[in-house]
Amino acid sequence: MGSVEHTGPRRRRVRWTVVLEQELRDLWIGGRGLLLTFLFSVLIGVIAYIASTNKTLNFLEQRESVNLTLQVVITVGGLLTLLVAADTISGERERDTLETLLLTPISRRDIAVAKFVAALSLWLVAFVVAVPYIWFLGRGVGIVGDALVTGFVVGTFLSVFLAALGVIVSLFAASNRVSLSLSLFGLLALFAPTQLPSGAQRGWAGDLFLRVNPITAGSHYVGKIVVDGFAWTQDVLWLASPVMGAVVLAAAVPVLGARFMRLRGGVSE
């Protein structure tokens, strides 16, 4: 017994990438990521098909079709990222696997960061899946490149924001159900302004309201580039809240992870 040579684990620092590797394995080889990506690709395929072939219902210009599809890609890609992120800590807690993870020398901060990064992989794959559809819808009018770059940049900021939000909710939630419900509620609350009548979105208050919400601000910026043909630098201030949201919440993940990753949810031990 115990004849195997241990390679000095008591000195070596454990890297967070060990957890990341396992998270990616669980997500993609375990099948959950593939299933979500499959459903995503079906949805995007249907939207792209309707936008490009149904002449009776298709009252959108080509640029607007690209914008619509890109907005759906960003929205649903962000939603999937949020769902995976919201399951990270509370899911481990519910499956009783968190304790064994906390019993290893790796820091709680590193665990939180690894899970956050793993959740983001879903956005990257979703975006790659969407590339052919955007290319197909936008070919011939010279917006494919701009649409893809804008969609990737804005979608990445929003996905970072939503993944961080999901991980943070998951840290505090007492159960996985609570974590998923709160995260979805948060997402719906952020999307709600996009459904307000246009009158409610005018004036300085409406403008401010749209600008401070990362989702509405990001969506507005993408529309300006893809539909109105704005340059990158025009209206770039609309990117402020997606960038700020992503930076602030992403920075909060390791800080809160180190402090609040516990066997039970809540803020007190």
Next chain:
Amino acid sequence: MTPAIEAQGVGKRYGSLVALADFTIAVQAGEIVGVLGPNGAGKTTAIRVLTTILAPSHGSFEVAGVSHTRPAEIRRRIGVLPESAGYPERQTGEEYLRFHARLFGESARSARAITRSLLEEMGLADRGRSLIASYSRGMRQRLGIARALVNAPDVVFLDEPTLGLDPAGQRQVLGNVRRIAHERGATVVLSTHLLAEVEENCSRVLILNRGRVVTEGTVSEVASRAAAPRTARLRVAPRYAEQATRALVAAPGVEKVDRHDNQPGFFTIAFSSPGEGPSRASSNDAVRSLTDAGVTIESFELEGARLSDAFLAITEAA
């Protein structure tokens, strides 16, 4: 010699609820220590504090010579099977152990070798590539013990390792526990409800009740300290029954003598002074009276000196 575990006045509170109070122990290297207690006694809290999952509200401790102020260093030196350990159903046993070995800083190659060795050791070599979802409860417990050993720990904490196992599974797990102590030289802290497990496997025992250590010592010390024999069953040849009755009635410390009507030569005697020393003396006096009277004793069995009696006496009295 530095104790493997040394705790001084460790406590854990949740608001006004005291989960653990003034927990003080010293466990030497290589010992198997049984931690007993009724539900809610604080066994799991004590283990979670010592394994750095929970921060103590007060007090200090060292595990494997490392202070509680360096929790990551403690975790490098311990192995733990938590009470309600869950397992990722979609991983194979091999993947699970390899991942945990890497979490302790092992290289990929070393993690593979450790995994193979531990699966072999726990009798899971042929199921290493099966999904954990297909494992029985006993196999999962053995996998959990293997996981607790991936870092060659100095101290191993096992919280209810035989819970929910059939007798064969219990025997297998307890065999592994003994091997961990004897062949690996690790200190083992075994929390359990099963008193027989402690009697058979542990060199020392600690009884917790309502968050406090109520007694500790070797199994026989605790048993005799808390539940000194109050009665005895004895058998003499039937022809000595009358002589034995007279001798026992006259013996100091014997309060009551019952002859079994349907079993000639069988007696149950009750001692008059329960507690630590006197009952031992009373039983000796009873035996001496019988031998002085020329009665041949065929059997003499003290009752109420098992760990289970001690456990009940201590926890019910507290």
